[in-house]
Amino acid sequence: MEIRLLKRDIFPEDIRELLRSLYESGLFSYGLLVGSWVFPLYKEAFNVHYPLKTFDIDFAVDVASLRPPKSVDLEKIFIDLGYIAIMDYTTGLRKYSKGGFEIEFLVHRQGNRDLDRAPVKQLNITAIPLPFLNILFQLPLLVELADFKIRTPCPEALFIHKLIIAQRRNNEAKKENDLSQCSILIPILNQNKLIKIIGLLKLSQKTWKAIITSCAKINFPPHLLRLK
Amino acid sequence: MKAVENDNLIQGMLHEELERCRRMLLSLKKELTQLPKGSLHIREKLYKGKKYRYHYLKYRDGRKSISKHVSKKELDSLNEKLRARQDYEKEIKSYRARIKYLEKIPRVG
Numbered sequence: 001m002e003i004r005l006l007k008r009d010i011f012p013e014d015i016r017e018l019l020r021s022l023y024e025s026g027l028f029s030y031g032l033l034v035g036s037w038v039f040p041l042y043k044e045a046f047n048v049h050y051p052l053k054t055f056d057i058d059f060a061v062d063v064a065s066l067r068p069p070k071s072v073d074l075e076k077i078f079i080d081l082g083y084i085a086i087m088d089y090t091t092g093l094r095k096y097s098k099g100g101f102e103i104e105f106l107v108h109r110q111g112n113r114d115l116d117r118a119p120v121k122q123l124n125i126t127a128i129p130l131p132f133l134n135i136l137f138q139l140p141l142l143v144e145l146a147d148f149k150i151r152t153p154c155p156e157a158l159f160i161h162k163l164i165i166a167q168r169r170n171n172e173a174k175k176e177n178d179l180s181q182c183s184i185l186i187p188i189l190n191q192n193k194l195i196k197i198i199g200l201l202k203l204s205q206k207t208w209k210a211i212i213t214s215c216a217k218i219n220f221p222p223h224l225l226r227l228k
Numbered sequence: 229m230k231a232v233e234n235d236n237l238i239q240g241m242l243h244e245e246l247e248r249c250r251r252m253l254l255s256l257k258k259e260l261t262q263l264p265k266g267s268l269h270i271r272e273k274l275y276k277g278k279k280y281r282y283h284y285l286k287y288r289d290g291r292k293s294i295s296k297h298v299s300k301k302e303l304d305s306l307n308e309k310l311r312a313r314q315d316y317e318k319e320i321k322s323y324r325a326r327i328k329y330l331e332k333i334p335r336v337g
Binding site for chain 1: 236237238239240241243244245248249251252254255256258259312315316319322323325326
């Protein structure tokens with residue numbers, strides 16, 4: 001699905017500049033803008049309002065669609081934009097920061113491997129491997145802004161993803177944040193898309209239970225996801 | 229969303245942000261230890277009627293002021309590291325200011 005948003009002030013200027021540079025690097029052909037910074041787009045496109053935004057911006061990268069000829073030095077792009085590279089000594093992750101604002105990358109983690117980081121050599125970055133991230137790549141939204149385009153999860157994919165991860169959080173605040181984002185998305189969810197995405201997923205019994213538990217917390221009828 | 233839930237959510241997020249800032253500050257401080265401190269200066273000397281220019285790095289070690297000769301070969305790399313140090317120090321200031329602000333918020337700090 002493609003939507004066009006021509007309003008210029010959806011993002012603060014610094015973030016706009018970052019997104020434009022990433023678009024020019026080709027990131028959005030294999031990556032997505034994820035996390036709380038998706039909501040300013042949803043607000044414009046679907047009129048849902050979620051005011052809380054974090055001081056970090058997350059991008060999900062689909063490593064499988066990164067073929068060998070594609071090689072981009074994202075670190076250089078960030079440094080040219082005034083960010084500095086910082087090694088997180090607890091995880092070994094390389095992060096980028098400017099004025100206290102941080103850029104992070106996420107990749108899908110398969111199986112139950114307990115990895116802190118995943119180097120993505122073609123992009124000269126390290127990413128955090130997280131389970132269920134592949135869900136966000138189902139039926140993504142291509143958003144055309146005034147002078148560049150970005151790709152982001154569709155609300156239905158984000159909704160299902162949040163339903164799952166909310167029940168896996170150890171941190172109550174994050175769990176609450178996930179569920180409140182889900183609640184806000186309910187009015188704009190497309191039933192067909194929800195069913196289509198659910199149909200594509202191969203999940204364990206435990207994960208289906210997690211979805212049902214989250215549905216109960218936000219009063220969302222699980223039968224709308226074809227679940228009992 | 230109920231007001232009480234909303235309040236808990238915002239407090240939780242601010243606490244998370246405080247933790248993130250503390251972690252980043254720690255990492256930034258570690259990065260700083262790997263970078264040289266001080267500033268570059270040029271000294272001119274006249275020797276047998278000819279003027280020679282020497283670069284030296286001036287920094288403080290406790291109460292002592294230290295001047296260290298810098299060879300031409302080291303100059304570019306040292307300049308780059310000193311600039312990087314300034315960038316890291318600027319970033320540290322941003323995180324310190326945010327930590328100070330967040331710590332003042334009741335039930336967050």
